[in-house]
Amino acid sequence: MDPLAGRIAVVTGAASGLGRAMALAFAAEGMHVALADVDEANLARTADEVRARGVRALALRTDVSRAVDVDMLAARTVSDLGGVHLVCNNAGVSPLGAAWENSVADWRWALGVNLWGVVHGVRAFTPHLLAQNEGHIVNTASVAGLISPPGMSVYNVTKHAVVALSETLHHDLRERGAKVGVSVLCPAYVPTGIADSERNRPPEFADSAPVQSPELLAKKEGLKKAVRSGKVSADEVAQAVVAAIKGGHFYILTHPRIKGAIQARMQDILDERSPRNPLAL
């Protein structure tokens, strides 16, 4: 989709990190932006930053795990901003742990935000894009959707699912000859608030007896450090997203050095051998 100026974008998880950077990058391209998040204070701040770039902004408290919230986001985007062309299903959280250590609450919370959030975005917005036969959908997965690093079962499951959903969506839209593009964003570590995503855990998913094994505590420290020292900035990721939308590219791999680990996983599958640890390659 090109040019972007004058068109309307929706970004979930827009209060922080990659979502905020994408919203600002789209505003700099002249797009009007609907911003969604559960963090209303920071969402309002991002909306002001968007408006400061001379375009319109709609800030709407949206819990992407809730179908009614995302349906409302779609309705309000169309009614308040006058349409929709670009949809970025980006909100995410990152619980850590081995599969047996994660509680039912961990699984429900992360599947709700990371997977159902994307499902609801695709379900609520794609009919609008199809009706006008124009638009683009960007789903935020992760390199954890292409490889399976240890110590983050729940996260890996949600992100592999987002890659599968995005690839299938791409095929389904191509089969119907629709002029609606799809991209899947697969970054490695980027300095954002993701290692502190417990701040967004709703009370209904509170963990009554969280497991605190030494391995889990080490993983939490490791994630904080890795995210903090990520060499690619959120703004650089947002620029890669803009380029992919303009160029119609599906996979957005912002950290090329990770390709070796992706290749190793694919080769292990083809050779029918046990998977190598992608963090040890």
Ligand SMILES: NC(=O)c1ccc[n+]([C@@H]2O[C@H](COP(=O)([O-])OP(=O)(O)OC[C@H]3O[C@@H](n4cnc5c(N)ncnc54)[C@H](O)[C@@H]3O)[C@@H](O)[C@H]2O)c1
């Ligand atoms: N930062 C990284 O290293 C990295 C790497 C790969 C993928 N990602 C993915 O990028 C996306 C954005 O994360 P980020 O790194 O910017 O982290 P972040 O914590 O800075 O931003 C995530 C945003 O999502 C919002 N959010 C959480 N639960 C929500 C809900 N139920 N409904 C609506 N909004 C909700 C948060 O309030 C926050 O503003 C996520 O999907 C994440 O998994 C991040």
